[in-house]
Amino acid sequence: MSAFHIIVCGSLVPDPLQTLEPITSPTGPGLKNEAMLPAVLDPWAGHALYEAANLAKNNPGSKVWLVSLGPKAKLQQLMMTIAQKVPFELVAVDGSASGFTDPFEAANALSDAIAKIPGLDRSKLLVFGGCASASRDAGVTMQMIGEKLGICDQFLAVDELSTPGDGSLRILERIEGGRYQVSSCQGAPAVLAWATGKLPVPPNNPQVGMMNMRAIMPALQKAVPAKVGSEGVTFSSVEVPKQKRETRIVKDMPVDEIAREIVAWITA
Amino acid sequence: MENLERQSLEVDIACVGFGPAMGGFLTTLSKVADPSLLQSRVMPGMPLQIMCYERADDVGFGVSGIVTRGRGIRASFPELDLSSIPMAHPVKHEKLVYLLDPIGASRRSAALKLVDKLLPARHSAFEIPFIPAFLRKDEGMVLSIGQFTQWISSQVMATGMVQLWPGTPVQSALIEGNQVAGVRLCDQGVEKDGSPSAGYMPGMDVRAALTVVGDGPVGAVGQQLDQVFGMPEGHHKRDWAVGMKMVVDLPENTELEAGMVYHTLGFPEPEIFGFLYVHPNRGASFGIFVPSFLETPVRTSYRYLQHWMLHPYFWRHLKGAKLRSWGAKSLSESGKHGEPFLAGNGYARIGEGSGSTNVLSGSGVDEAWTTGAQLAEGVLDLLREGKPFTKETLHEAYVARRRKSWVEKEAAVAEKARDGFHQGFSCGLLGMGLTGLTKGLLNIPGVAKRPHEKFPSLEEHYGTKLSAAELEGIRKRAAAESIPLHDLLMNQAGWPEIPYDGTLLVSHQDALLMGGKVQAAPGYADHVVFTHPEICETCIEKTCISICSGQAIMPGEASGVPRFDREKCVHCGACLWNCSKPGRENPEFGNLEFRAGAGGLHSSEN
Amino acid sequence: MEKILYLAHVESDGTLSKAALESLGAAVELSKKLSGSSLSVGLIGSQAEKAAGSIASCGATSFFAVSGPEFDCSRYSTDAAAIEALGRQTQATLMVAAGTSRFGRAVPGATFRLNGRIDSRITGFTVENNSFQIQRWFYRQRMMSTQTRAQRPWALLLDPGVFSPWAGQPGTTSVQSIAVNLPELRTRVLGTETATTGPQTIRPDAKLLFVTGAGWTKKQSDGQPHVKEAEDLIINFLEKTRASLGSTKSLVDQTGDGQQVISLLSHINQVGQTGSTPRHQKGLSTCCHGEEPHTVGWRFINERRAINLDANCGWAQGKADVLYVADAFQVLKKVNELL
Known part of the structure; x- marks a missing residue:
């Protein structure tokens, strides 16, 4: 058994079913009605959080922090939906959660916040996050956070982490062709950017929520403002692609004929 | 797995449902000047532990856009700046419009048809030059209740005094003798039938000295309290409507200005009222109310809403508009007739489920808010005086306060306003007018039927319009293809098919996805249950299918029992009062239970 | 005057993957369109000489390689060190690489070490009046942007399956080997395994x-x-x-x-x-x-x-x-x- 200090980086993204429309503002691109869009915890960061909680539960003495960069008011709202899931301590960074911010700037803000967490033990440190966000979808932020924290053992698109018990980590990463690369790392510190992992979304636990929330509100009040933008980047356009196709609708065609047409098309 | 122990949690105040009423309660409570009043009794040394559990996946999901005079809301926020609430705007101009039937498919009496011919109509509509005072929303505001509720939630959460937990349905109240001792949350990690499966977690018991019930007209806890404690003599919840609405972006060249308010009647059926409110930045909410006094087994809101949009009076404004959001909810139309016992040992009821809606002015949000605020004032008094939350103390501190307020006075005026509808639509309208103009002195009486008594058979309903052979043919086709009856019936009765355009006129399923963004987390039991399936097997009308706002109730297997798809349910609760068969256990309702459940709409623009 | 560095990891048999050839195609095209630019090649893996030969005629002015058994596997610490060294050696302003799982993991951190910036999931680029713009998707393929950036070095990870693979004659070329200081290697790559016990159902190359x-x-x-x-x-x-x-x-x-x-x-x-x-x-x-x-x-x-x-x-x-x-x-x- 080893105790871990697990930092999970994750923030809000628009609830996946929302209609997204880009707009251009003086500060760069954004989403129409962005403040009104219901938000959820980024799905991959969510998997990372649940994996972290599970790891902490199985390794007594461990602790989980959730480091979130987003507008304070939206983070507060997000906490209502995730704080009942698993125990964690929130570190809030008050800044933009837009997908159009630069990962370099987001990584700087997050790693600065991590570095300031009191009592963090590097020999126990695992930095978790999603393998990409559902907003920026870059898949590069965690690596830069790791670099800034000086961590040279990094894993991307992780679906499984096991701890054989000697302090080492056995890690499965998604690679091409639906396969996993299997690696063994001597132990913390390491960066793990998660894909879906293997755990289901935990049920809402009101007791966990009640405990979490006591520290969450003060953490939100203490949220440090961070200027996170996209310096140096010029967007000439952001648009929803016009992909409307002329769909030929085939109704009332006998099954045999449809099958023949499909086979001809597949084998063409 | 089944033996997992049910956990228990002690809090001071447990609240059920976060809507306008609970907004009023928690806002007032959290504005208390002297926090030392609010010391926890269950956790000495800690501040008062107030937990509010909301069924929907986030606050502000699954509620409705409104116009309100906002008296109670302004009383709580004297400095209210509407521009700080997205989609809010002062009312600028109001119109009451009678819509004629340009299609000829609606159920109009000969007298009404004559009136239609005589009226000087433009765009197949007649703008009634005079709006009675009781309907006007002078100095009011247009709000998105979704956005308003979110705004309120951020205010009360930021005080740190309240914990607000969406995505947490409350299964029932913990009733011990004549005392409510808290609430039990829904089980998680269960199959559709409620039996434990992977990740089973029995719903936690949240014990509290005071349980505040604000779970709306179809909430599970409200229903349970009505059943267990009964209703006051002569009170009932028999009058309902389902409101279905959309939020759209109006076309860029729209002539409609923010703050514009339309009320309509007359189309798509005479009994169906409609509305359109214009928000800032070309946003608009519109919708219809399908009432329980529309005595037809073909109550289908979505199709009717589309015909309403396509009415020439509105289509000239809506053509080119884009769907942003969509949703539906049940409204209790019983008003004061539907008022349950407002307080008892350990509990109090606020908001729409407590019968606060004014059925004359058609106003509910402001009244709900005010009842919540009144309860909070009462609770603060009791805390200040160190008194327990008993039936007597809550009556004194809350119910008496409510009785003395404008909410009660106006509700008393409105009490019999809608009784005339039990005699028919024209009587109903006349009755409302009479009540309104005489301030409740004169009314047209009527006896409220139980919801299940309001359904004629299809043959009775369609009379000469469709022959028995046509009806039989439609039934056979629907059964063979496992599709609902209502669309086929409406087509046959002369309603034109809807010309889908993919942006505003979309299929019902796409309205769920593009508008309501409807979804449901796994691991909860089905919350719509057909109590005695053998009764459903004999049912021909199956109005539960027609009325279902989300097409979550659909024709089932060969046995004839409808099937329920939890992932499509928007929790409007219309099925509760749209069963044509009396319930064996509770004849006030039908053969169907509408319980607490998670999921539903994921749009906060409603 | 952009200095373009094309990066590729070499397969165990000394070939370059389809994704690598696609990004080479893109890099070559880019260097042709950006007047005054130069193209160099940086390869990682033991068989770099063979791989360099296979793309000798791509128009690159120089070929560099980081080789050694440590670099034959896909591992963050070694790959990031290699990319960093190649970047420093070439003083690259633009680094073009395929968005494979291996480079997706290593290029971002290496770019950070070079105080550069990175854009990933790139699906297209345009050069007009010597101004270079990329296209990439945001919000899970829901909207597409055309954008550019001022900072250098600028790393570009290209989405596989988008660009036409480079197709040219093999030849001979000299490859300059770059030495890399490696940190303590704390991670061992044990191998690969299939994700499911059932039949292989994900086939990226399927039609x-x-x-x-x-x-x-x-x-x-x-x-x-x-x-x-x-x-x-x-x-x-x-x-x-x-x-x-x-x-x-x-x-x-x-x-x-x-x-x-x-x-x-x-x-x-x-x-x-x-x-x-x-x-x-x-x-x-x-x-x-x-x-x-x-x-x-x-x-x-x-x-x-x-x-x-x-x-x-x-x-x-x-x-x-x-x-x-x-x-x-x-x-x-x-x-x-x-x-």
Whole structure:
């Protein structure tokens, strides 16, 4: 058994079913009605959080922090939906959660916040996050956070982490062709950017929520403002692609004929 | 797995449902000047532990856009700046419009048809030059209740005094003798039938000295309290409507200005009222109310809403508009007739489920808010005086306060306003007018039927319009293809098919996805249950299918029992009062239970 | 005057992968369009000399390699060190690499060490008046931006399957070996394994993507679900066509919902908003329902057909070339027979 200090980086993204429309503002691109869009915890960061909680539960003495960069008011709202899931301590960074911010700037803000967490033990440190966000979808932020924290053992698109018990980590990463690369790392510190992992979304636990929330509100009040933008980047356009196709609708065609047409098309 | 122990949690105040009423309660409570009043009794040394559990996946999901005079809301926020609430705007101009039937498919009496011919109509509509005072929303505001509720939630959460937990349905109240001792949350990690499966977690018991019930007209806890404690003599919840609405972006060249308010009647059926409110930045909410006094087994809101949009009076404004959001909810139309016992040992009821809606002015949000605020004032008094939350103390501190307020006075005026509808639509309208103009002195009486008594058979309903052979043919086709009856019936009765355009006129399923963004987390039991399936097997009308706002109730297997798809349910609760068969256990309702459940709409623009 | 560094990791047999050749094609094109630019090649892996020979005629002015047994496997610490060294050696202003799992992991951190910036998931670029713009997607393929940036070095990870692979003559070239200071190696790569115990169903190089929707497990016209039959039909179809199998979220999620599910599906098969967005020449969706954002799962499929009982199906209307309004069970059965 080893105790871990697990930092999970994750923030809000628009609830996946929302209609997204880009707009251009003086500060760069954004989403129409962005403040009104219901938000959820980024799905991959969510998997990372649940994996972290599970790891902490199985390794007594461990602790989980959730480091979130987003507008304070939206983070507060997000906490209502995730704080009942698993125990964690929130570190809030008050800044933009837009997908159009630069990962370099987001990584700087997050790693600065991590570095300031009191009592963090590097020999126990695992930095978790999603393998990409559902907003920026870059898949590069965690690596830069790791670099800034000086961590040279990094894993991307992780679906499984096991701890054989000697302090080492056995890690499965998604690679091409639906396969996993299997690696063994001597132990913390390491960066793990998660894909879906293997755990289901935990049920809402009101007791966990009640405990979490006591520290969450003060953490939100203490949220440090961070200027996170996209310096140096010029967007000439952001648009929803016009992909409307002329769909030929085939109704009332006998099954045999449809099958023949499909086979001809597949084998063409 | 089944033996997992049910956990228990002690809090001071447990609240059920976060809507306008609970907004009023928690806002007032959290504005208390002297926090030392609010010391926890269950956790000495800690501040008062107030937990509010909301069924929907986030606050502000699954509620409705409104116009309100906002008296109670302004009383709580004297400095209210509407521009700080997205989609809010002062009312600028109001119109009451009678819509004629340009299609000829609606159920109009000969007298009404004559009136239609005589009226000087433009765009197949007649703008009634005079709006009675009781309907006007002078100095009011247009709000998105979704956005308003979110705004309120951020205010009360930021005080740190309240914990607000969406995505947490409350299964029932913990009733011990004549005392409510808290609430039990829904089980998680269960199959559709409620039996434990992977990740089973029995719903936690949240014990509290005071349980505040604000779970709306179809909430599970409200229903349970009505059943267990009964209703006051002569009170009932028999009058309902389902409101279905959309939020759209109006076309860029729209002539409609923010703050514009339309009320309509007359189309798509005479009994169906409609509305359109214009928000800032070309946003608009519109919708219809399908009432329980529309005595037809073909109550289908979505199709009717589309015909309403396509009415020439509105289509000239809506053509080119884009769907942003969509949703539906049940409204209790019983008003004061539907008022349950407002307080008892350990509990109090606020908001729409407590019968606060004014059925004359058609106003509910402001009244709900005010009842919540009144309860909070009462609770603060009791805390200040160190008194327990008993039936007597809550009556004194809350119910008496409510009785003395404008909410009660106006509700008393409105009490019999809608009784005339039990005699028919024209009587109903006349009755409302009479009540309104005489301030409740004169009314047209009527006896409220139980919801299940309001359904004629299809043959009775369609009379000469469709022959028995046509009806039989439609039934056979629907059964063979496992599709609902209502669309086929409406087509046959002369309603034109809807010309889908993919942006505003979309299929019902796409309205769920593009508008309501409807979804449901796994691991909860089905919350719509057909109590005695053998009764459903004999049912021909199956109005539960027609009325279902989300097409979550659909024709089932060969046995004839409808099937329920939890992932499509928007929790409007219309099925509760749209069963044509009396319930064996509770004849006030039908053969169907509408319980607490998670999921539903994921749009906060409603 | 951009200094373009093309980066590739070499396969164990000394070849370059298709994705690597695609990004070489892009790098070569870029250097042609950006006047005054130079192109150099940086290779990682033991067989770098052989790989360099295979692309000797690509127009690069110099070839560098980081070689040694430590660099034969895909590992962050060694790869990041190699890329950093190549970047420093060439003083590159633009670093072009394929967005493979290996480079996706290592290039971002290496770029950070070089105080550079990175853009990933790039699907196109334009050069006009010597101004260079990239195209990339945001919000899970829901919107596309055209953008550029001022900072250098600027690393570009290109989406595989988008650019035309470089095709040229092999030749001979000299490769300059770069020495790298490695940190303590704390990670060992043990090998690879398949993600599922069932048959291999994800085939990135397949011509056809077969998308299965939740309708496969729902009740059919006789009022009963036919999950086993659905599974057999799908497996049979995949065996016959060698298609890659994708699935909608609602179908893979049913594992958590206690429903009968199709056993060969896992989250790895999921396409769409919270899954992958694969690239194939053709796509056939069956029993899928939903509007945006669900349909982003086949945004990058060139020719699309759908089978659905619902003529208004969001996967088809305006999104597919052909929609067959029919029962997929029957159609697929017949298709399998014909195949």
